[in-house]
Amino acid sequence: MTFSTEEKAMWVADWKQSGMSAYAYAKENGLVPQTFFRWAKAENTTEPGFVEVSTEIMLKPHYPHQIVIEKGDVKIHIPCGIGRNELQAIMAGFWRV
Numbered sequence: 001m002t003f004s005t006e007e008k009a010m011w012v013a014d015w016k017q018s019g020m021s022a023y024a025y026a027k028e029n030g031l032v033p034q035t036f037f038r039w040a041k042a043e044n045t046t047e048p049g050f051v052e053v054s055t056e057i058m059l060k061p062h063y064p065h066q067i068v069i070e071k072g073d074v075k076i077h078i079p080c081g082i083g084r085n086e087l088q089a090i091m092a093g094f095w096r097v
Contacts, residue, residue, distance in 0.1 A: 008039045015040070 003011070015025040015036075026036035067078045078090060 009043065011036070012040050012043045 011029070011031065015022060018025055020028070022037055022040055023033045025031075026033040065080045067080065069076050069078065076090065078087065082090075
C-alpha cells in the first residue's frame with residue numbers, strides 16, 4: 001500500500017501523541033515498522049539553510065535586539081545577546097515542535 005506525504009505525516013503525528021514506541025505503534029496499525037521508522041525520521045529532518053534578514057527588519061522598533069524564528073504556528077523570540085548554551089537549549093526545543 002502506498003501512502004501520500006500527508007497520510008504519512010498523519011500517521012507520525014498520531015504516533016507521537018500515542019505514547020507508544022514506534023515499533024508497537026506500527027505493528028498495532030498494520031504498518032511495516034522499518035517503513036514507519038523512515039517516515040518518522042523524515043518528519044524530523046529538515047534541509048539546513050540560511051535566511052537573509054535585512055538590517056531594516058532587525059532595527060524595527062517592535063523587534064529591538066532580538067531574532068524571531070517561525071515554524072508553523074510557533075514563533076520564538078531570541079535576544080541577540082543570548083549565550084551559546086542558552087541558544088542551543090532553545091533551538092533543541094524548537095525543532096521538537
